[in-house]
Amino acid sequence: MKIDPNSAADLSAQIASAIRDAIVDGDLIVNQRLPSEAELSEQFEVSRPTVREALKRLAAQSLIRTQRGATGGAFVNKLSFEEAYPQQITTSTLLLSMNAVSFETACEARYALERSCAPLSAKRRSADHLATMRAEIHRQSQPGLTDEAFCASDVAFHRALVDGAQNPVLSYQLAGAVEAMQPLMNMITFSARDRAKIIELHTQLADALDAHDAGGADAALAELESYTTNLAVSVMEKRSSKA
Amino acid sequence: MKIDPNSAADLSAQIASAIRDAIVDGDLIVNQRLPSEAELSEQFEVSRPTVREALKRLAAQSLIRTQRGATGGAFVNKLSFEEAYPQQITTSTLLLSMNAVSFETACEARYALERSCAPLSAKRRSADHLATMRAEIHRQSQPGLTDEAFCASDVAFHRALVDGAQNPVLSYQLAGAVEAMQPLMNMITFSARDRAKIIELHTQLADALDAHDAGGADAALAELESYTTNLAVSVMEKRSSKA
DNA sequence: CAATTTTCATATGTCTTACATTTAATGTTT
DNA sequence: AAACATTAAATGTAAGACATATGAAAATTG
Numbered sequence: 199m200k201i202d203p204n205s206a207a208d209l210s211a212q213i214a215s216a217i218r219d220a221i222v223d224g225d226l227i228v229n230q231r232l233p234s235e236a237e238l239s240e241q242f243e244v245s246r247p248t249v250r251e252a253l254k255r256l257a258a259q260s261l262i263r264t265q266r267g268a269t270g271g272a273f274v275n276k277l278s279f280e281e282a283y284p285q286q287i288t289t290s291t292l293l294l295s296m297n298a299v300s301f302e303t304a305c306e307a308r309y310a311l312e313r314s315c316a317p318l319s320a321k322r323r324s325a326d327h328l329a330t331m332r333a334e335i336h337r338q339s340q341p342g343l344t345d346e347a348f349c350a351s352d353v354a355f356h357r358a359l360v361d362g363a364q365n366p367v368l369s370y371q372l373a374g375a376v377e378a379m380q381p382l383m384n385m386i387t388f389s390a391r392d393r394a395k396i397i398e399l400h401t402q403l404a405d406a407l408d409a410h411d412a413g414g415a416d417a418a419l420a421e422l423e424s425y426t427t428n429l430a431v432s433v434m435e436k437r438s439s440k441a
Numbered sequence: 442m443k444i445d446p447n448s449a450a451d452l453s454a455q456i457a458s459a460i461r462d463a464i465v466d467g468d469l470i471v472n473q474r475l476p477s478e479a480e481l482s483e484q485f486e487v488s489r490p491t492v493r494e495a496l497k498r499l500a501a502q503s504l505i506r507t508q509r510g511a512t513g514g515a516f517v518n519k520l521s522f523e524e525a526y527p528q529q530i531t532t533s534t535l536l537l538s539m540n541a542v543s544f545e546t547a548c549e550a551r552y553a554l555e556r557s558c559a560p561l562s563a564k565r566r567s568a569d570h571l572a573t574m575r576a577e578i579h580r581q582s583q584p585g586l587t588d589e590a591f592c593a594s595d596v597a598f599h600r601a602l603v604d605g606a607q608n609p610v611l612s613y614q615l616a617g618a619v620e621a622m623q624p625l626m627n628m629i630t631f632s633a634r635d636r637a638k639i640i641e642l643h644t645q646l647a648d649a650l651d652a653h654d655a656g657g658a659d660a661a662l663a664e665l666e667s668y669t670t671n672l673a674v675s676v677m678e679k680r681s682s683k684a
Numbered sequence: 685c686a687a688t689t690t691t692c693a694t695a696t697g698t699c700t701t702a703c704a705t706t707t708a709a710t711g712t713t714t
Numbered sequence: 715a716a717a718c719a720t721t722a723a724a725t726g727t728a729a730g731a732c733a734t735a736t737g738a739a740a741a742t743t744g
Binding site for chain 1: 721722723724725726
Binding site: 479494509510511514595 | 693
């Protein structure tokens with residue numbers, strides 16, 4: 199673990215990079231304690247604030263955690279799926295909003311990914327997942343629900359569907375795609391009629407999973423995708439004609 | 442943007458969180474300059490090193506970039522897909538290695554996601570994507586190729602397939618899943634016979650995309666998945682019986 | 685006057701030192 | 715032996731200084 203003081207990059211970035219590589223390469227293993235800040239500053243021949251900046255960079259990526267006190271220090275963190283979710287969601291959300299990704303593109307990606315989960319979810323979903331989906335459907339049918347709440351419930355419904363596949367890797371990857379869609383969806387006004395149609399398709403989807411019917415689930419998702427896409431298109435058109 | 446000095450969390454974490462929220466909520470827009478470190482330390486009533494630690498946290502997530510000099514400072518960064526890839530790949534890789542995700546689970550996720558891209562890729566792939574895939578197939582058939590290089594080429598092949606869907610959101614999400622598989626795949630020894638079979642299926646896949654044949658592509662991927670999974674199982678069995 | 689060079693102000697990058705706070709281990713007293 | 719006090723080690727925070735990069739304004743020059 200050495201750094202080049204003549205490099206263009208910041209020292210703290212170089213140090214963070216060196217430690218990150220050590221973690222990825224397995225030279226530092228989970229729960230292993232890193233040298234203290236004072237020791238690291240000696241090893242890298244930099245000051246303690248510089249070392250601290252490097253450690254904060256790693257902490258921001260959940261690669262390490264720090265503990266104060268006598269036996270404290272920086273420890274290689276066991277990155278859990280639960281910890282990684284929010285990061286993934288924040289990044290995905292910003293990617294969509296900052297890169298002017300069209301609703302169509304985001305929607306296409308989301309449903310493509312979801313449809314890849316559907317067969318697995320039809321096979322493995324637990325009663326719990328089904329119950330969550332039914333509960334969200336029920337919430338969606340409540341009158342007086344704001345559009346934001348309707349969309350949030352939609353997200354929860356679809357996450358239950360994805361989680362039903364019982365594959366943490368899929369759930370992690372999908373979390374970003376599904377959650378990041380919400381800000382885009384929030385821009386849509388759902389009429390009572392739209393909601394009824396969506397709820398109908400959600401019910402169809404839940405029924406299919408209930409019956410372990412992969413084909414039925416896929417069909418419902420396909421219809422949901424085209425309905426959502428068309429809805430977005432017509433909403434955008436109305437809005438632009440008014441403006 | 443205020444912080445609670447009595448909170449359990451570090452001040453730098455709180456400050457980073459406050460600024461991050463401002464960015465996500467759109468209160469700070471792309472390329473907007475943040476106040477200088479000195480100004481931020483006044484606003485938040487903390488010292489400059491603390492502010493710097495907060496900014497480094499944000500920089501580690503590519504949410505800001507900093508520039509030295511007279512007109513320098515910290516700017517809200519336009520998060521690009523290109524920038525987000527490595528993060529996503531690092532995180533995915535660590536998630537797999539630190540959570541003892543089985544080869545089966547990772548493989549299932551990867552192929553499920555890839556199969557969701559296949560129909561889109563069959564429709565939209567460019568000549569460039571096809572060329573990349575053919576080139577990788579050619580590389581894979583070279584004798585004397587190490588297992589690591591074979592796996593790396595496999596990853597490149599599959600990324601070209603995914604990119605063929607021409608959906609940046611899909612490419613981003615899949616990058617993690619596909620690349621993170623490589624360390625797991627590197628643990629497998631591929632016999633000449635295995636390689637021949639895989640190359641045959643890759644060719645079949647490329648041919649299907651060439652012919653815009655979504656069904657053929659899906660079939661090839663399905664076969665590839667089951668072949669890969671069985672291969673891994675038998676390799677693991679051999680290894681455990683030897684040990 | 686235009687082009688070039690110099691100066692200068694500003695901001696981040698880094699170092700040094702100091703003190704505060706947390707925490708577990710150690711020692712002391714009852 | 716148990717409760718309490720002490721201590722040492724580590725991170726968290728602060729303050730001030732200097733180094734360095736950089737754009738803009740000022741001075742100089744052809």
